[in-house]
Amino acid sequence: MNRIGLAVIGAGYWGPNLVRNAQATPALRLEYLCDLDITRARKVLGGYSTVRASAALDEVLADENVHAVAIATPAGTHLKVAMAALEAGKHVLVEKPLAANLAEGRQLVEAAEARGLVLMLDHTYCYTPAVRELRKLVRGGGLGEIQYLDSVRINLGLVQPDVDVLWDLAPHDLSVFGAILPDDVKPVAVAAHGSDPIGAGRACVAHLTIRLTGGAMAHVHVNWLSPTKIRTMVIGGSGRTVVWDDLNPSQRLSIYDRGVDRCDPEELPAEKREQTIVSYRVGDMVAPALTEQEALRAVMAEFADSIVQGRRPLTDGRSGLRVLALLEAATQSLAQGGIFVNVEQGEGE
């Protein structure tokens, strides 16, 4: 098989990881690292690399040995960079979020679909062994009916100059929700509260509440100001409940056979009816064995595979639109004091 020629665009925070993982992916051939600041690109490549550095995106896109690009530039530039790539006939892997807003995101999805090109989101967490297991478990019905989701993603983080904490961190949680929830459980409306206690000019602490079809509630807490780091997601089901602690490498997933069941009061003796409206299950906990694998390696493999097979990747452009729709509704809610704002539907079709 011929290898897919790749250019990485953007040599900032995330670019070096794309470079390293692209080089380790047999189906890819890394041709360029492209950055407006060529010194930065050269520094990332280091003194021992045969990969070319370039400051000229058009030159890179004009190279017919480049079949695909991986874009790690700021979100505000995604429309321009990704559109240029698509128009040059290149497949595109793009950092989250897909674009600066839903309308721009839609332009990219339409452009990719019109040309039959792969447009894939680097929703990295969706490719971790933990989330792959969660996806099997939740979509496979292993938890029963979903009752609630709760995600906490807090640490002393980089206060971004262009986006608030919601746009910076919540795409991780929202893309995981999208990857693991069954097709008939969708976000209906979202309410957001945020605060900016350091005067950064944008929310540094935020809480998202999402109403899902079926009545369950999902909640996301993101925070740039926490001195401690927490990366935990709980998915409560009528059958079992799973806790994902991404900072506990020896036990990332814990599946509890615990929960609360509602009793049928008619089956209870009269004097107990008022008190005993529920019963409790307190069973074993199982922590499934997970392979250790760098998620970005799997992202690269999925990108290459979907190009070769001409199929949609797991996290295609539409998964990026679903995240944008949630973020836009959240931003609107934030501006309106936390009321519930409906989430635009039809993004996943």
Next chain:
Amino acid sequence: MNRIGLAVIGAGYWGPNLVRNAQATPALRLEYLCDLDITRARKVLGGYSTVRASAALDEVLADENVHAVAIATPAGTHLKVAMAALEAGKHVLVEKPLAANLAEGRQLVEAAEARGLVLMLDHTYCYTPAVRELRKLVRGGGLGEIQYLDSVRINLGLVQPDVDVLWDLAPHDLSVFGAILPDDVKPVAVAAHGSDPIGAGRACVAHLTIRLTGGAMAHVHVNWLSPTKIRTMVIGGSGRTVVWDDLNPSQRLSIYDRGVDRCDPEELPAEKREQTIVSYRVGDMVAPALTEQEALRAVMAEFADSIVQGRRPLTDGRSGLRVLALLEAATQSLAQGGIFVNVEQGEGE
């Protein structure tokens, strides 16, 4: 000194703890355990006790050896039971929440003040060594300006037959906020989201967002359905940030000299202005040594002390009103889809 004669009213979940701690408090003399179900009261006392069981509250209140009562009956009965005690001239220690609603709570506060009797809330957590240390730290300015508070109180809990998870669990968090925050930081408005995924007829999972004077935000997450137990509060300050993990007995408080400071862009070189809007402190962490002491023992001592000294206890009736005002506003917000509802002021004067 003559000891203060005490009767414990209510032999349910919490009553036995009051009985045990009252007996261990030298300034108190436990005279009765009173419960409508006298068999339950006798069972709590066991076969080796000289304390009397009684099913007749009026008989207990008529006994002039009883100077004070500790009430651990359901919240819906507090008005009736506590009012009867106050009218009989007894000092009152009452379980949280003070009453079933703010209006009833006010009646109790007025009745106690009119008669010069002590009305104290058993806000147990406020008497733990951890919260006493937090109070000193936060009110003493040790954290700098308060930026945010975040409290999580989740576990597989008893779904209560009469109150939702907010009224059951959040009083703990709200009373601690009240005890530790400086006098000039007060709740202004509250928004609440809740869900009832098991069909219990009341919210089993809930999130409270509280706007404080000065712009900081406090958040409370309470949940009866979590398979794992978490009891964590983070108080972020402009100087330091403290994490209280009540389930880590060897390190309940962790005080971090970490945080994010906003820079004055004028002081930065032009090319850095956009990026470097903040700077980071990553200093040491200190876990202060705390004595191990059962909080309820300190509750009893404070109750006895305030009776003897004729003074307001740390958690007086007005602290109970402040909690009720927040809970009522939260309930209103819940009913109105999560909008911010103003918190009635003047409860603490």
Next chain:
Amino acid sequence: MNRIGLAVIGAGYWGPNLVRNAQATPALRLEYLCDLDITRARKVLGGYSTVRASAALDEVLADENVHAVAIATPAGTHLKVAMAALEAGKHVLVEKPLAANLAEGRQLVEAAEARGLVLMLDHTYCYTPAVRELRKLVRGGGLGEIQYLDSVRINLGLVQPDVDVLWDLAPHDLSVFGAILPDDVKPVAVAAHGSDPIGAGRACVAHLTIRLTGGAMAHVHVNWLSPTKIRTMVIGGSGRTVVWDDLNPSQRLSIYDRGVDRCDPEELPAEKREQTIVSYRVGDMVAPALTEQEALRAVMAEFADSIVQGRRPLTDGRSGLRVLALLEAATQSLAQGGIFVNVEQGEGE
């Protein structure tokens, strides 16, 4: 059923726990708390108790309403106190260790057996839900062949005036080993190393290495000087391995389907023979649900049951002799610079 009249002897550190749990055991009737220092006994009973305090052991033993005694006096007094009780025809529950040395322990066992009286050791840990589960698991073959045991019991502990850290703490580990190991896995020899870095006059830190029949090794680390508290036991088997962390109430037992298997080199391709001498299993982990129950409650119930049924308790006098035999061999090893000393056999028959 008539209740068994009980006297607790010793109102020091552990006595109050015996008093509390005896009162909560329906089959027992607590008659006395006996201590040379009657003020201490009265203080333990408190101001609300109908139980009698006594300073006179002979008076207590002469009372025919007393059928059994629970002894919580220093180990050096066990022979005298327990022998007096046995000679008075009383059943005996005694704190660990059974006696100050093996010879004294044997006198007690012989005296009890000659009179047909129950002699039971309060090896409290053996009655925890965790150890009961471990016993089922290990003796039931659930781990396969036992490969190693490793127990760590360290914290800032009370430096005892009469015994070293081995005699103070290791009885817990040794009695658990005895309770969970299959009958054909016995201690053969023991080596001990200790140190006394604070000049207390006795070892404050010690390590025990025990050779078991079949070639497995058990190790115990006890330490009075550690600033942190650890209570962990690992039991490695050819099939599965279990970790017992007694300080993690939400996950005391973790059963790992992980391990190393030796391969038959003949089955491997020649070029792999040198490297691949073993293979690895990395399977799921299961944390079984355990009931929360105070172990001392179960101790009391077992004591009462074995009296009523005229049978040996789970931790009978001979289990106490097995612990003493190990401790004596360890002390001998310590005195001889850590050489292996054979453990006296025949104690368990």
Next chain:
Amino acid sequence: MNRIGLAVIGAGYWGPNLVRNAQATPALRLEYLCDLDITRARKVLGGYSTVRASAALDEVLADENVHAVAIATPAGTHLKVAMAALEAGKHVLVEKPLAANLAEGRQLVEAAEARGLVLMLDHTYCYTPAVRELRKLVRGGGLGEIQYLDSVRINLGLVQPDVDVLWDLAPHDLSVFGAILPDDVKPVAVAAHGSDPIGAGRACVAHLTIRLTGGAMAHVHVNWLSPTKIRTMVIGGSGRTVVWDDLNPSQRLSIYDRGVDRCDPEELPAEKREQTIVSYRVGDMVAPALTEQEALRAVMAEFADSIVQGRRPLTDGRSGLRVLALLEAATQSLAQGGIFVNVEQGEGE
């Protein structure tokens, strides 16, 4: 400054890490990756590297652009490979342990000293920010007098085909002891116990007890068969005690102001003399802020620096001899049933 030409020898488990870190070290110029299996070397370099692969050590050593080598071959080959390098005038960085035995190690040290070449051990842990802080703390007197050391290094590890668990894992602990202990605290004698429950032909579980000058005891527990991973070292001092938990990135070092002090009995009231022979300090805990830095990067920098400055590196050949002297004594003890074996002195002069 001209860069130091480097060749990495050995492309197995550790070699790739040397390659990566050498490339990131400005003072070094990586010329070769050398392995008998050139395919393996090429695979490690990947398809984008300008570094040469070679299967011929003599060719590499003959290249005058190569000034230094970093050796990551099996310990049994160190004498031959490192001696060849030294004889070719190259500086040498070598994986632990320095050589297969003490005699071979001495040959290397003598050869390097005779030629004025740097011989450095890759005792990686000594270059972590945690151990650097420990070194400052312990040698600087911050703990007071050292009372005990306890190191646990257990996990499901690779059963090595050529060495037992002591020679595989304990060099980490022993080299750290060497780096942090004051010059006047030296190992005097060592006793070792081991077992091979899986029939691997060598100890897979082992315990080392080391007597130090001054009477303190150090203990090391290494284990290839543990399903869980622990990397903890406790260093107890008369003043403070520090716990290093290498698997807790947010709190690797915890410095406790806790401990036990011996009282002068003459100063106590008579009735307390027997009981109160010690007093307890229970003060705060401080977790110092540590920078996150890959230790191997600092190893490379120290290697380059010591070459440029013509000085001994922190972990010079003699530090390697001290580890070998301990390992040899331990092996001897293991063969003799665990008796204490004196450690050869004079290795550190």
